[in-house]
Amino acid sequence: MSTRIAFLKGHGTENDFVIVPDPDNALDLPAATVAALCDRRAGVGGDGVLHVVRSAAHPEARDMAADAEWFMDYRNSDGSIAEMCGNGVRVFARYLRHAGLVAEGDLTVATRGGVKRVHLAKDGDVTVGMGRALLPGGDVEVSVGERAWPARHVDMGNPHAVAFVADLDHAGDLLSPPPVRPATAYPHGVNVEFVADRGPRHVAMRVHERGSGETRSCGTGACAVAVAAARRDGADPALTGVPATYTVDVPGGTLVITERPDGEIEMTGPAVIVAEGELDPAWLEGVGD
Numbered sequence: 001m002s003t004r005i006a007f008l009k010g011h012g013t014e015n016d017f018v019i020v021p022d023p024d025n026a027l028d029l030p031a032a033t034v035a036a037l038c039d040r041r042a043g044v045g046g047d048g049v050l051h052v053v054r055s056a057a058h059p060e061a062r063d064m065a066a067d068a069e070w071f072m073d074y075r076n077s078d079g080s081i082a083e084m085c086g087n088g089v090r091v092f093a094r095y096l097r098h099a100g101l102v103a104e105g106d107l108t109v110a111t112r113g114g115v116k117r118v119h120l121a122k123d124g125d126v127t128v129g130m131g132r133a134l135l136p137g138g139d140v141e142v143s144v145g146e147r148a149w150p151a152r153h154v155d156m157g158n159p160h161a162v163a164f165v166a167d168l169d170h171a172g173d174l175l176s177p178p179p180v181r182p183a184t185a186y187p188h189g190v191n192v193e194f195v196a197d198r199g200p201r202h203v204a205m206r207v208h209e210r211g212s213g214e215t216r217s218c219g220t221g222a223c224a225v226a227v228a229a230a231r232r233d234g235a236d237p238a239l240t241g242v243p244a245t246y247t248v249d250v251p252g253g254t255l256v257i258t259e260r261p262d263g264e265i266e267m268t269g270p271a272v273i274v275a276e277g278e279l280d281p282a283w284l285e286g287v288g289d
Contacts, residue, residue: 005284007037008095008276009044012087012126013269014216014252018046019095025057031079036287037279038077044279047215048085049075050092055110068110070096076211084113084157086219086267090126093118094271113157126271130220131157132263133227141181142192144172151180151192152228156265159190160224164232168196171206174214193221195229203229204249216252223265226257237261 005027008019018037020027029051038046051073055061061071072092074085089109096102097120104120117129134155142151142163147170151161161180165171171178171194178192189210195203205225207218226246230236235244237259245258255269 004278004281006276007044007279008098008273009046010050010091010095010271010273011252012090012094012217012219012271013250013255015085015087015091015218015250016046016216017048017050017088017091018044019050019052019091019273021052021095021099023052023054023057025053027051029075031075033284033287034075034079035077047077047209047212048082048088049077050088050095051075052092052095060112061110064110064115067115068108070101071110074111076209077213078211080211082112082158082211084111084116084220086128086130086156086221086223087217087269087271088219089116089118089128090219090267090269090271091273093120093126093128094273098273111157124270124272125268127266127268128219130223130265130267133224133259133265135227135231138185140185142194143179143181144170152231153185154224154227156220156223158220159186159188160193160221161186161190162193162195162224162228164195164197164228166196168194168204168206170194171208174206174208176213177208177210191218191221191224193218193225195225198247198249201229201233201235201245202247202249206251217250217255219255219267219269222248222250222255223257223267227259227265230259238263 055065055071119127140151149163151163207221230244
């Protein structure tokens with residue numbers, strides 16, 4: 001990395017990302033570099049990295065190139081690779097518009113969790129088609145200290161354990177992953193959501209994202225929470241034939257989640273680009289030393 005590399009900083013309901021445009025997939029972004037970029041004291045700072053690549057240029061996305069020109073190569077803040085990030089897709093789409101690569105309206109984005117449909121509204125909100133939720137069976141329990149709660153396993157292309165609690169403070173500091181039992185339920189780790197009711201079809205959540213710790217927002221987590229709440233409330237759109245819409249408050253703002261009778265889930269919320277610049281090549285060369 002001997003040349004200067006452009007970057008941007010953006011967030012969706014304060015789930016923040018370092019955006020690295022790299023259309024031709026020419027950059028090497030090892031885990032150590034990603035972690036250094038996300039370091040909030042010694043780097044740019046972020047919950048993850050959005051590596052912006054043309055689908056045709058990335059080996060993991062070439063088979064999606066006919067359906068989506070751009071691939072979101074998403075990395076967690078510890079450098080690990082993740083299947084999907086709902087807030088990340090919104091910020092990714094906002095970047096594409098900011099850079100003049102797409103117009104307002106409908107577009108598609110390739111992710112490791114499949115091709116996602118996106119709508120860029122004129123008011124700044126971004127709606128993402130998040131696909132269908134899977135609800136694997138089996139009992140799961142989440143604990144913090146001496147407290148424990150049953151949790152709902154919801155798969156949004158990445159795994160979630162959703163626990164309903166009386167008070168969000170019961171989630172503790174969420175600096176380390178809350179214990180989940182049985183340990184075999186999530187061999188590759190899990191995102192854990194703690195959820196409290198705020199009103200009819202209105203909940204609030206906190207989340208520990210695997211590989212990132214507690215974040216200000218989690219898009220796939222908000223979708224998992226809405227699905228779990230709907231099932232708890234007896235509002236399964238596949239059975240009722242009526243869409244179920246939940247307002248989900250996260251520490252960084254508010255998301256609106258709708259599950260349609262065909263199972264498709266849509267998430268709507270803001271996405272903002274806050275800064276852009278260049279990385280110092282000398283700093284990059286020193287990463288990992």
